[in-house]
Amino acid sequence: MLVDTLSSDSALPVVVTTGEPAGIGPELMLMLAAQGILPAGTVAIGDPDMLRQRAAALGLSVTVIECSPGEYPSGTHGLPVWPVALNEPATPGVLNPANADYVLATLALAVDACQKGQAAAMVTAPLHKGVIIEGGHPAFTGHTEWLRDACGVDEVVMMLATDTALHAASPSWQGSGDLRVALVTTHLPLRNVADAITFERVTRISRLLAADLQRQFGIAKPRIAVCGLNPHAGEDGHLGREELDVIIPALDALRAEGMDILGPLPADTLFTPRHLAGVDAVLAMYHDQGLAVLKYAGFGQAANITLGLPLVRTSVDHGTALDLAGKGVADPGSLNVAIALARRLAARRLSAEI
Numbered sequence: 001m002l003v004d005t006l007s008s009d010s011a012l013p014v015v016v017t018t019g020e021p022a023g024i025g026p027e028l029m030l031m032l033a034a035q036g037i038l039p040a041g042t043v044a045i046g047d048p049d050m051l052r053q054r055a056a057a058l059g060l061s062v063t064v065i066e067c068s069p070g071e072y073p074s075g076t077h078g079l080p081v082w083p084v085a086l087n088e089p090a091t092p093g094v095l096n097p098a099n100a101d102y103v104l105a106t107l108a109l110a111v112d113a114c115q116k117g118q119a120a121a122m123v124t125a126p127l128h129k130g131v132i133i134e135g136g137h138p139a140f141t142g143h144t145e146w147l148r149d150a151c152g153v154d155e156v157v158m159m160l161a162t163d164t165a166l167h168a169a170s171p172s173w174q175g176s177g178d179l180r181v182a183l184v185t186t187h188l189p190l191r192n193v194a195d196a197i198t199f200e201r202v203t204r205i206s207r208l209l210a211a212d213l214q215r216q217f218g219i220a221k222p223r224i225a226v227c228g229l230n231p232h233a234g235e236d237g238h239l240g241r242e243e244l245d246v247i248i249p250a251l252d253a254l255r256a257e258g259m260d261i262l263g264p265l266p267a268d269t270l271f272t273p274r275h276l277a278g279v280d281a282v283l284a285m286y287h288d289q290g291l292a293v294l295k296y297a298g299f300g301q302a303a304n305i306t307l308g309l310p311l312v313r314t315s316v317d318h319g320t321a322l323d324l325a326g327k328g329v330a331d332p333g334s335l336n337v338a339i340a341l342a343r344r345l346a347a348r349r350l351s352a353e354i
């Protein structure tokens, strides 16, 4: 399991931004509500009329209950929604930059609610980075970086984790337990990755990862396995010098501080059960190095957690899936995992007062 079995006993709701309105986010939320598996105290943030139209189009029997931000009804079977109005009507599968500000407004409302103590945690359904950029936000690269700036912190860490506890019957992940993968670099072109792997960055991200594995996941002394950047972790400098010049000195410095760090290890064999045994998290150097493995192991059974924030934020392990939007066939499993994990992390924070 990712964390202990604490369930949220906070009186505060967990808020879920419904994401890109042309994507699958709105219907995944409606599907969970229609299946009756949304935990009480879950509130959606989005356009109520869009959600009603999407429910009707998909034949989902869900009563959308519009509430004022900060309020939510208890004991009802519908989907409580804090309203944010679309700028223009949304069509499933068809992106519209005019709604970029709507998507960001849903995020701002969720952050505000967490900061004001009106919500215990926030969960984000997928947004489409490209259309946010085209909608007038050229520096936008993703929720993770946007939340870092919105919360006024210097650094955050993107970590995705499988949660087989919620999918005990799934055969897809045959490793030594749940897999957690954090990233040194996130959303930047592959061409720029090597230059972004600096001593400073590797040490900062590793320290944040270890601190939040302790603080949020209750792991007293986390063991972190670190990937090399180059094939065969650089082959002693013959296949790239980043390991010798940057990563090994950074990991040596972290070990000298008392951290339990393995590596750098060749990334192609690090993700095998023998190497993962006893490891609490893998630190990958770049997005697809780590997330391809994580998603192979548990797509639909994993969640994305932003570490280093003053609030709890989880998200799905997938994107807007425009090819599936409006069809009612997308898998809501990851959204379910993300909501359950947010509740557990919020409960842990509450009990530990962290």
Ligand SMILES: NC(=O)c1ccc[n+]([C@@H]2O[C@H](COP(=O)([O-])OP(=O)(O)OC[C@H]3O[C@@H](n4cnc5c(N)ncnc54)[C@H](O)[C@@H]3O)[C@@H](O)[C@H]2O)c1
Pocket (backbone or CB within 6 Å): 024, 124, 125, 126, 127, 128, 129, 130, 143, 304, 315, 316, 317, 318, 319, 320, 321, 322, 323, 324, 329, 330, 331, 332
């Ligand atoms: N948490 C997030 O906000 C988040 C996460 C990942 C990607 N994205 C964004 O989503 C957009 C599309 O990205 P992409 O095409 O790389 O990835 P994607 O996850 O949207 O789609 C990749 C493939 O997975 C399938 N898929 C995705 N979610 C699924 C689900 N719930 N059930 C079944 N199949 C599913 C899609 O149909 C597609 O074939 C991009 O703008 C990307 O940046 C956002």
Ligand SMILES: N[C@H](C(=O)O)[C@H](O)COP(=O)(O)O
Pocket (backbone or CB within 6 Å): 141, 142, 143, 144, 145, 287, 291, 304, 315, 316, 317, 318, 319
């Ligand atoms: N890197 C994430 C993934 O592949 O699932 C995704 O793009 C979401 O990132 P944000 O949470 O930063 O939007």
